[in-house]
Amino acid sequence: MQFSIEQVPWMPSPSLVPMPLPLDVSYLRSMTLGDTRLEREVLELFKAQTRDLLAQLASQPRNCAELAHTLKGSARAVGAFEVGDAAYALESGLGERGDFAAAFKQLQGRVDEAFEAIDAHLAGGN
Secondary structure, eight states: OOOOOOOOOOOOOOSSSOOOOOOHHHHHHHHHOOOOHHHHHHHHHHHHHHHHHHHHHOOOOTHHOOOOOOOHHHHHTTOHHHHHHHHHHHHHHHTOOOOOHHHHHHHHHHHHHHHHHHHHHHTTTT
């Protein structure tokens, strides 16, 4: 029995860890039972609430942790898990006397990404 060895050209392998998405549409659809009108309404409400919460958080009120906690839950409920994680980081960092400015900036960046994904999703009617 003779074996031959062939050289296979190198090609990048796919990531073993899935890249996070700003909006998990399949999760959102499962939560809205496939009702696209409800999906649109939920996303619009999420955007409005998020804008309000970010404006409140920017002034670092006494109830920052509660506001971040609310945003975390809302984001996770619609499938914006990266926003939820960033809100959690802000919330938990407040208790540990973490760097508010850095955590808030991270949160804003994740919200911007999620809003772009939401707007694209809504514009596509998917």
